[in-house]
Amino acid sequence: MTPAGSLLAAEGLHKAFGRTTALDGVDFSIHPGEVVAVLGPSGSGKSTLLHCLAGIVLPDSGTVRYGDHDVTGMNDAQRSALRRSDFGFVFQFGQLVPELTCLENVALPLRLNGVKRKEAQRHAREWLERLEVEDTAGSRPGEVSGGQGQRVAVARALAARPRVIFADEPTGALDSLNGERVMTLLTDAARDTNAAVVLVTHEARVAAYSDREIVVRDGKVKDMLAGLL
Amino acid sequence: MSIGHTLLGLLESGPRHGYDLKRAFDEHFGHDRPLHYGQVYSTMSRLLKNGLVEVDGVEAGAGPERKRYAITDAGVTDVAQWLARPEKPEPYLQSTLYTKVVLALLTGRDAAELLDTQRTEHLRLMRGLTERKRKGDLADQLICDHALFHLEADLRWLELTAARLDKLAAVIGS
């Protein structure tokens, strides 16, 4: 059972890598349009939680539900189809396909969802404009700056209008001004489309763009709204 | 803050009346604490006496707010010298937060707990500032950024302290 009105919810997640316990009984839920910051020390399990929620990694036990779907009950193909159609991803580094131009990178998720080439590229160009990096359209990721590349990555994450955006240190490689731009554009776009954002960050100024925060420590989650461990 | 230098600096872009000076000051620097008219006039008469400003004209009607002031060459030099002088960095070492953390450590309490509780409170304020920045003009952005970076600094120090403590505990525990 998912908490009332939630879009994505996890219950009792456990995940170990060999003898390392990364998640030790984690509950989590997020509503449409909500931005939740995931905080906590390095190695505490933040990225593992994000990967489990997104169906990239399967937990050893516990469930992840997305709407009516039991994500943890799906096979690999079903989970990757779900990721393509409903989720968007922004990571700190190296998420763009180096052989494609920035425009093609942004159009890629649309193409994978069956949108025609012309239409996908027109749409991708709009997103590049919205993120103020339309100049990079014809360049390859290796030919643009880190800040530009990151904004292209945000454009790509948003282009297919995902219902949930997973962002792991999306501003980690950016200076303050670019970080602020990325966060403003990311959260504005999420608000406009009523998408949920799971935002892993260690920066308080970035977390300040969220509606609420949870803290992960030693694989356990503390919901600061509820104040319970 | 040096009100004299600030008012002088505001006059550099052109002569202003007393009421106009107060309005400009409040708009840029007095969000939480607007100037009193009394402060404006006592400051301006001191600047007049020191030859840093001159009276450029008087509007019809009574009251010192009708006087129009202009900055003199000596005034411009004074502003330039003030801007060129570095401010003494404020280390904020005596804050209540610092005292609480040290006491928590001395008495064997959980620093991580203190960190999480304090961060929630800090983030509440930081969200408000971020929202104000989102909707505001450039002046709002500058003011809010200044506050946001200081608040973040508190939290980074708390985080580092909590992390150091874990290491310390691990050393003692082993």
Ligand SMILES: Nc1ncnc2c1ncn2[C@@H]1O[C@H](COP(=O)(O)OP(=O)(O)OP(=O)(O)O)[C@@H](O)[C@H]1O
């Ligand atoms: N693929 C993996 N194989 C082995 N161990 C892993 C793997 N992924 C994560 N871990 C371990 O699980 C724990 C949690 O890692 P995770 O990446 O979730 O931390 P994190 O909170 O994201 O840290 P950071 O802030 O440094 O990114 C760590 O001890 C890590 O070493």
Ligand SMILES: [Mg+2]
């Ligand atoms: Mg991580």
